[in-house]
Amino acid sequence: xxxxxxxxxxxxxxxxxxxxxxxxxxxxxxxxxxxxxxxxxxxxxxxxxxxxxxxxxxxxxxxxxxxxxxxxxxxxxxxxxxxxxxxxxxxxxxxxxxxxxxxxxxxxxxxxxxxxxxxxxxxxxxxxxxxxxxxxxxxxxxxxxxxxxxxxxxxxxxxxxxxxxxxxxxxxxxxxxxxxxxxxxxxxxxxxxxxxxxxxxxxxxxxxxxxxxxxxxxxxxxxxxxxxxxxxxxxxxxxxxxxxxxxxxxxxxxxxxxxxxxxxxxxxxxxxxxxxxxxxxxxxxxxxxxxxxxxxxxxxxxxxxxxxxxxxxxxxxxxxxxxxxxxxxxxxxxxxxxxxxxxxxxxxxxxxxxxxxxxxxxxxxxxxxxxxxxxxxxxxxxxxxxxxxxxxxxxxxxxxxxxxxxxxxxxxxxxxxxxxxxxxxxxxxxxxxxxxxxxxxxxxxxxxxxxxxxxxxxxxxxxxxxxxxx
Amino acid sequence: xxxxxxxxxxxxxxxxxxxxxxxxxxxxxxxxxxxxxxxxxxxxxxxxxxxxxxxxxxxxxxxxxxxxxxxxxxxxxxxxxxxxxxxxxxxxxxxxxxxxxxxxxxxxxxxxxxxxxxxxxxxxxxxxxxxxxxxxxxxxxxxxxxxxxxxxxxxxxxxxxxxxxxxxxxxxxxxxxxxxxxxxxxxxxxxxxxxxxxxxxxxxxxxxxxxxxxxxxxxxxxxxxxxxxxxxxxxxxxxxxxxxxxxxxxxxxxxxxxxxxxxxxxxxxxxxxxxxxxxxxxxxxxxxxxxxxxxxxxxxxxxxxxxxxxxxxxxxxxxxxxxxxxxxxxxxxxxxxxxxxxxxxxxxxxxxxxxxxxxxxxxxxxxxxxxxxxxxxxxxxxxxxxxxxxxxxxxxxxxxxxxxxxxxxxxxxxxxxxxxxxxxxxxxxxxxxxxxxxxxxxxxxxxxxxxxxxxxxxxxxxxxxxxxxxxxxxxxxxxxxxxxxxxxxxxxxxxxxx
Numbered sequence: 001x002x003x004x005x006x007x008x009x010x011x012x013x014x015x016x017x018x019x020x021x022x023x024x025x026x027x028x029x030x031x032x033x034x035x036x037x038x039x040x041x042x043x044x045x046x047x048x049x050x051x052x053x054x055x056x057x058x059x060x061x062x063x064x065x066x067x068x069x070x071x072x073x074x075x076x077x078x079x080x081x082x083x084x085x086x087x088x089x090x091x092x093x094x095x096x097x098x099x100x101x102x103x104x105x106x107x108x109x110x111x112x113x114x115x116x117x118x119x120x121x122x123x124x125x126x127x128x129x130x131x132x133x134x135x136x137x138x139x140x141x142x143x144x145x146x147x148x149x150x151x152x153x154x155x156x157x158x159x160x161x162x163x164x165x166x167x168x169x170x171x172x173x174x175x176x177x178x179x180x181x182x183x184x185x186x187x188x189x190x191x192x193x194x195x196x197x198x199x200x201x202x203x204x205x206x207x208x209x210x211x212x213x214x215x216x217x218x219x220x221x222x223x224x225x226x227x228x229x230x231x232x233x234x235x236x237x238x239x240x241x242x243x244x245x246x247x248x249x250x251x252x253x254x255x256x257x258x259x260x261x262x263x264x265x266x267x268x269x270x271x272x273x274x275x276x277x278x279x280x281x282x283x284x285x286x287x288x289x290x291x292x293x294x295x296x297x298x299x300x301x302x303x304x305x306x307x308x309x310x311x312x313x314x315x316x317x318x319x320x321x322x323x324x325x326x327x328x329x330x331x332x333x334x335x336x337x338x339x340x341x342x343x344x345x346x347x348x349x350x351x352x353x354x355x356x357x358x359x360x361x362x363x364x365x366x367x368x369x370x371x372x373x374x375x376x377x378x379x380x381x382x383x384x385x386x387x388x389x390x391x392x393x394x395x396x397x398x399x400x401x402x403x404x405x406x407x408x409x410x411x412x413x414x415x416x417x418x419x420x421x422x423x424x425x426x427x428x429x430x431x432x433x434x435x436x437x438x439x440x441x442x443x444x445x446x447x448x449x450x451x452x453x454x455x456x457x458x459x460x461x462x463x464x465x466x467x468x469x470x
Numbered sequence: 471x472x473x474x475x476x477x478x479x480x481x482x483x484x485x486x487x488x489x490x491x492x493x494x495x496x497x498x499x500x501x502x503x504x505x506x507x508x509x510x511x512x513x514x515x516x517x518x519x520x521x522x523x524x525x526x527x528x529x530x531x532x533x534x535x536x537x538x539x540x541x542x543x544x545x546x547x548x549x550x551x552x553x554x555x556x557x558x559x560x561x562x563x564x565x566x567x568x569x570x571x572x573x574x575x576x577x578x579x580x581x582x583x584x585x586x587x588x589x590x591x592x593x594x595x596x597x598x599x600x601x602x603x604x605x606x607x608x609x610x611x612x613x614x615x616x617x618x619x620x621x622x623x624x625x626x627x628x629x630x631x632x633x634x635x636x637x638x639x640x641x642x643x644x645x646x647x648x649x650x651x652x653x654x655x656x657x658x659x660x661x662x663x664x665x666x667x668x669x670x671x672x673x674x675x676x677x678x679x680x681x682x683x684x685x686x687x688x689x690x691x692x693x694x695x696x697x698x699x700x701x702x703x704x705x706x707x708x709x710x711x712x713x714x715x716x717x718x719x720x721x722x723x724x725x726x727x728x729x730x731x732x733x734x735x736x737x738x739x740x741x742x743x744x745x746x747x748x749x750x751x752x753x754x755x756x757x758x759x760x761x762x763x764x765x766x767x768x769x770x771x772x773x774x775x776x777x778x779x780x781x782x783x784x785x786x787x788x789x790x791x792x793x794x795x796x797x798x799x800x801x802x803x804x805x806x807x808x809x810x811x812x813x814x815x816x817x818x819x820x821x822x823x824x825x826x827x828x829x830x831x832x833x834x835x836x837x838x839x840x841x842x843x844x845x846x847x848x849x850x851x852x853x854x855x856x857x858x859x860x861x862x863x864x865x866x867x868x869x870x871x872x873x874x875x876x877x878x879x880x881x882x883x884x885x886x887x888x889x890x891x892x893x894x895x896x897x898x899x900x901x902x903x904x905x906x907x908x909x910x911x912x913x914x915x916x917x918x919x920x921x922x923x924x925x926x927x928x929x930x931x932x933x934x935x936x937x938x939x940x941x942x943x944x945x946x947x948x949x950x951x952x953x954x955x956x957x958x959x960x961x962x963x964x965x966x967x968x
Contacts, residue, residue: 256474259471315509318504319505319510322505323505338512352496368483371479375478379476391475391478401486401489402482411492
């Protein structure tokens, strides 16, 4: 722990509670969410939805409940996170509702509102029952084991189902569930706990090569293990997105805890090698075809438009976003349902089409702001575990946003991941609300004023009391 | 640990910046490329969903967009489908557009720059973009007379009628049969419209072919008008001259029956014959000799002055209805030897003319030798019916001198008054005309019946060409005068007696 030194400047800063600011921002966020819902009705049906009061009321109730909880149990928490999440979730609901209206045979919005309620419930529960995030450090290995089990669940026969080539769902009863989303949270906790304990060993000097300290061979164990798990996820479940996410997450947390860029070099090399091997072996190894196909589509989307598996979804999304242009077609004027899964993975395409580049930029900025607040919490956090956990949670959100938005806009190959808080999907939404709850818990801890241990200012008076004339 | 966190923060900021730059590229810089992709249904459907302008004849729409309740918002409808199919064409899904719908697409869809001001107003108001209207030169009565005339012939009639206003080139009537119902192709029921199209496309009668501009056939004796013009232009003859005649004529450099021209029993003198009589009786022997006399070059020059051998591709308001925009070129053979020249004199050998071309010949004679460029679009109007552009008539060529035109007119008047073209005579109005019955050159294909005329002869208001490719008429009975004459007459009457 000797190298750990919380920021000197931050330590001296006294944070105010800022709950009023949060409330004000929440009002803005609700205007976005409820306003979007109303304009969906206006744009598609020509009138404000009949249930606007009930819907808006429920949204307000959820947000107010979260806000009041923060006031009660985490009064010094970061004031920006909850409003960002409320705005994104509200906008997502409106867009999903819009897609429901176009399809007429789905009610994803109602289900999403239910899952949002569950998410807010878990958010409140997390804050209430977890009064100190450091308690989680005790569950390092439990969380790790839980995450691995969850990740492997979809591979279990009878439980898992393969959808669009990726085997990342499990079906229990009538409910489908993506365990990877929850595994993500558990992995962050597990990584943070493990790295806090072993960072010194991992940080020991190794060989120096080309100006970079490379780690010792014997310390490569954990990263190799993680690399293998990621590849297993990637190969067995054909889920390139989660593989990238988990590995990137681990790499970043390893780097942050050891402060040694050598890990990034090793990790980057391993990841590139893994992906390259996947790509080039796919010709001879049949089950890698899916990943290879994603790459080919990324490189030549137009040539795969009519093929199967092809680029129809990606290209329709690109067509939609181009069609939306700078300010979008407006709710009801676009054709978002031409894109398969417009309500989940491709919700950014639907937003780009009907709300335009303006909204896409605004949403990317909101995500950027969310990640920035998360990393800020990590910076000011007073304990290593909190720092690592906050970094991990923020980075996992960032990588997920980058992977899915970059995939939809053809910046990188498309992988199946949900857009946090926007996409339809219960597991993702609930898991992300818990992530925000954890960040808020850590930030409350970091921003709370320290107990007053200082000596009185008046040294003279102190002296007069102590010093006595002979 | 704060230094790596700060570095990670910068790295993630770069990732988000990349996302934003890429989104900007996609939705702004590259959007045009994606929107132009033929597979982009959004753009195709939006084009298809526009409130298209109407195609008007007078004030009545012959093609208009009416509100529909489906995805595409407006259904293109054709109130008089059969009558105007050859002119309007159709506007169907997926860029299947023909006829005026195609040639005037920019105006009808509202993209034309002449409609810019209106588009600006549409943009400021909340109205969707509205297309402009197109007013045709078609005379509704003449069009109907032509259509009724053709369809009243016995059996399944293949034919075409074109009527022009000689002084301007306005197309007053353009009818082709068999015709079709563009509504069936334009319907939004995509399985039905494909079926309708496939059926039309496979129909042996070729209803999608606009015979008025897309089919050229031997014009037969109607071409004698051109030969007469060439002969008179040579300076040797006028309408009162005697011309070389005879019951038969052996083409130069030939011997035997294959090179022997006769007149199917009509009186064409012994050695010479009056020019008027030669025209009245449609004497093949006379016009073969006249053609040989003026020579291949002069014949070609004369034919080309009327428009033969020039492609009409720049006449963009005339379009095919079978999806092909190119119009058929009327052909007059080049590099002919004397016997071929002789045959060309009465519209055989390799002479081919579209009905539009023969109407231009009649109109050129009627207009003191000046051929005007035929056009179909009279006016372009904004959605609020303000005129934004009117087509100005254009001179195409001076085919013959006014004097020559006058002499040819005399011959054609005589043909109506005392000759084969008498079925086109109108009481109280002097009509000029010429019949034609052209050999198809194939044993199993009956001859084609032609008729060209204009009236009044001294100050023509209308020139007509009628072409009957086939109808249920006994082979011996096929004659341009008998079948084509009455149709031409009724079209001329429709224009002259409104």
